[in-house]
Amino acid sequence: MSNAFNRPDQLSAKLRERILRESAELGYHGPNFAARSLRKGQSDVIAVVLADSISYSLSDPVASQLLQGVAEVLGENKKQLLLLSSESDGLEHSSAESLPDGFIFYGAPSGDIFERVKRSGKPIIAVDFETHDAESVNINNEDGAFTVANHALINKPKNVTVLGLRLVDSQRICRLTAQDMHVESKEISRSRLKGYLRALDEQQLTISPSQIWHIPLNTPEMAEIAAREALTLSPLPDVILCMSDVIALSVLRMANELNIAIPQQVQVTGFDDIPEAQRSSPGLTTVCQQSLEKGRVATRLLLDKDHSDSVVLETRLVIRTSCAQVS
Amino acid sequence: MSNAFNRPDQLSAKLRERILRESAELGYHGPNFAARSLRKGQSDVIAVVLADSISYSLSDPVASQLLQGVAEVLGENKKQLLLLSSESDGLEHSSAESLPDGFIFYGAPSGDIFERVKRSGKPIIAVDFETHDAESVNINNEDGAFTVANHALINKPKNVTVLGLRLVDSQRICRLTAQDMHVESKEISRSRLKGYLRALDEQQLTISPSQIWHIPLNTPEMAEIAAREALTLSPLPDVILCMSDVIALSVLRMANELNIAIPQQVQVTGFDDIPEAQRSSPGLTTVCQQSLEKGRVATRLLLDKDHSDSVVLETRLVIRTSCAQVS
DNA sequence: TTGAAAGCGATACCAT
């Protein structure tokens, strides 16, 4: 056969050209990925394993930004991007799991795909959750939530409401009950709640479980329902702490619709600092968590040969008009 | 060896369990994807080949929605999703192209990846462009643009402005010149421009090239600059026709900032009907192009064994307040 | 410098 593909330097350019052309005519379509990958034990494919469905993750601004960061760095390193979801897991169709050279798990995975991948010994980076089995990229959700809540609560408001994400195991929008309050968990939303509660505590304020909403999905549709409920309470909350920008932006829109002035009547805070939040009117006070950079950092960690250490990215309080200091 | 993996029905569940456990201990990590794929000549991986970079496409609401639709149907059919970009093309690292069983090309690809894939004989679906070599999923951009422009121009406005996307080959925001006007092209943006011009013509209106902006990328950052330029014109345009919702939403925001009343002072139309447009204030009059459904349809076409025919999805005029009928 | 051959791991097929 020909080494035209593998040792291009050893042939004249002309000859190589001719060989390539002729073999193309004979029905040769370039190197076979599966064969190469089998032989080399390497594929140059990196998988991102999403905790939610791929479709939902693509619709979520936070996940979407993370993926952008991942794609950026993978592109620079000539790696291919395979999207997997731990949701549609199952031993049956798990064969694709053996293809990638490395894995970025975004969010604590369901099923046992993590276990299987771990056993394969291939490099893994955990993003937005902790595990003993891999380096991770995280933020300090509790601190971020504490900081923004602290900012919002400085004037000791009377009625504080929390619009929370995925706080309990239910597909329905609902408010918490007393026994929902003391769940110990390392989930993101629980950490954020903890931060809120700590800030309340520090300001010597209290909150009733019924003032804390559970929203099962980070979508505008869900969030709007909860936002309407919260904004039609009597008395009106002074402060609404939202666990995501998607939720907070829904509150802003709903307030506009209900002719409630932000921040004069209600102060609103978000979390994430998604692109849309950077352009909203009124501006959204929130916690920047650098999702794009998170994706980049995770990917660099994964591709770096030298075993670097886990990373905790800084969060930053972004003060805009939806909850500005009334000095 | 064992057939435990391949013929599970022929062994007792117990035995299978034991074999699986033991082989795991011996360091067996499940079937090898590359080997299976090589042997079977099939991978269950489908590639979406994006005309722009992966990172940019993920940030674009239209591309993002298409991908959601694709991911949804692939999930139902237990196919994996590989993201490729024709932008970072090059024979060198094109090996991954031989992996997928099928390809969805989103937007006319650059480089020659399309040619190579075509020669491989694998199924291809073209989305948002036409080719003789594959079935395609499209919309009628000219008609869509014509319809929305017609709606906007019904009252014979004096000053019409177009904020166009990728009309000329430049990385800079600029206005068109006379010779830019008569480029024949099947590009999306050219079709939309054609629709606008036809509507103007039909209303016996004219537009100067200097009233047509070129915006190189569909990002809010770019769009805002052009929006500001258009909204600080004197006299103020009566109508601004935007070739995408991202652009139109930027116009709405900028108008708000400049205290220009929409639609009283300026009527604004978009194109796409992205999720954000469905929630904007004021509501955005636009052309719904069903990106999500486009992704679904393309994927079904690809996976369907029976050679179905190319599809042209309907566009629909969505009238909201940014350009409502003043009856 | 070029060619020949072994082997990556799963599967399909044929033999038992």
Place this chain on the structure above:
DNA sequence: ATGGTATCGCTTTCAA
């Protein structure tokens, strides 16, 4: 029903 074996296409190594 079970076990053996050739084969997919490439890369690596070894021989000429």
